Amino acid sequence: MSKYIRAKITENAPVNKGHNLLVLSPDNIQQHPLPGQFYMIGTDFSYDPLLKRPFSIFREASGELQFLYRIKGKGTERMKEMKKGDTVNLLGPLGNGYPIPGKNLTPVLIAGGIGIASLFPLAEKLSGNVHLFYGARTKNELLMLNELKGLLRKELIISTDDGSEGRKGTVIDALNVFLTSNSHPPQADSTSNFLLYACGPSPMLEAVSKFAAEKGIKGYISMEENMACGVGACLGCTVKTKKGYKRVCKEGPVFSAEEIVWT
Numbered sequence: 001m002s003k004y005i006r007a008k009i010t011e012n013a014p015v016n017k018g019h020n021l022l023v024l025s026p027d028n029i030q031q032h033p034l035p036g037q038f039y040m041i042g043t044d045f046s047y048d049p050l051l052k053r054p055f056s057i058f059r060e061a062s063g064e065l066q067f068l069y070r071i072k073g074k075g076t077e078r079m080k081e082m083k084k085g086d087t088v089n090l091l092g093p094l095g096n097g098y099p100i101p102g103k104n105l106t107p108v109l110i111a112g113g114i115g116i117a118s119l120f121p122l123a124e125k126l127s128g129n130v131h132l133f134y135g136a137r138t139k140n141e142l143l144m145l146n147e148l149k150g151l152l153r154k155e156l157i158i159s160t161d162d163g164s165e166g167r168k169g170t171v172i173d174a175l176n177v178f179l180t181s182n183s184h185p186p187q188a189d190s191t192s193n194f195l196l197y198a199c200g201p202s203p204m205l206e207a208v209s210k211f212a213a214e215k216g217i218k219g220y221i222s223m224e225e226n227m228a229c230g231v232g233a234c235l236g237c238t239v240k241t242k243k244g245y246k247r248v249c250k251e252g253p254v255f256s257a258e259e260i261v262w263t
């Protein structure tokens with residue numbers, strides 16, 4: 001089954017300063033993406049396919065693929081300039097995606113910044129029955145809040161580094177408070193029933209992994225590495241794990257939190 005897709009842009013609009021929503025209408029979708037999977041998207045017409053970049057599936061709806069992206073450097077600056085009606089080449093869905101929690105486990109999602117793009121479809125798949133911790137540097141960097149509020153049937157706990165929205169501090173601080181207050185019987189959710197899912201900057205993932213180990217909670221983290229091929233061929237995206245080096249694009253991007261060796 002080919003993973004090469006040609007798609008027309010139906011929307012590429014800012015959701016706030018520095019972030020866009022890209023909506024693509026593919027010629028055909030042979031494989032539906034799972035939450036946590038990603039696509040390599042061509043960001044430049046003249047050099048394509050050299051300048052493909054990895055982006056998590058944000059949403060699949062009405063036969064369209066949606067991606068939420070932060071404008072960061074060369075590739076995403078070019079991506080921002082792409083117009084409605086332009087054709088894009090992409091490759092995917094790639095990677096493993098998030099495992100779905102067992103019935104007796106309460107999923108706790110932890111998103112840092114643009115990490116929300118990867119966790120949003122998991123919250124959707126679980127019909128909003130998740131606790132979501134969403135952290136950003138400042139209020140203006142929080143994305144899709146209305147959509148999240150409409151979707152979630154449990155708590156949305158926001159934190160910002162500067163305190164401009166929600167709790168002041170990191171998502172780990174907020175998570176600590178939450179788990180401490182929910183870990184005593186007879187609360188329905190005892191700590192061992194929680195299952196963590198995290199996506200965000202590497203220091204946040206390291207902190208979540210250490211936190212999960214300390215508290216004896218299982219968790220999954222979606223790792224981010226620069227990618228050239230996206231299909232396991234170039235070995236450019238390897239991370240150190242307790243079982244040797246693994247490719248983020250092929251064996252990941254989702255790994256068990258206890259598996260990664262932080263250096």
Ligand SMILES: Cc1cc2nc3c(=O)[nH]c(=O)nc-3n(C[C@H](O)[C@H](O)[C@H](O)COP(=O)(O)OP(=O)(O)OC[C@H]3O[C@@H](n4cnc5c(N)ncnc54)[C@H](O)[C@@H]3O)c2cc1C
Binds near residue numbers: 054055114118224226
């Ligand atoms: C699995 C996964 C999912 C992601 N999902 C999202 C998402 O949903 N939304 C989002 O905003 N971001 C996401 N990212 C991050 C996103 O891929 C980067 O922000 C993006 O690649 C930045 O590209 P840039 O060219 O704008 O930035 P730059 O900083 O210019 O480039 C990014 C890096 O790619 C390197 N690079 C440059 N050229 C090449 C090349 N030809 N081949 C390989 N590497 C090159 C650069 O050296 C640089 O280190 C994800 C990353 C991963 C790994």
Ligand code: FES
Binds near residue numbers: 230
């Ligand atoms: S990007 Fe080439 S092996 Fe992962």
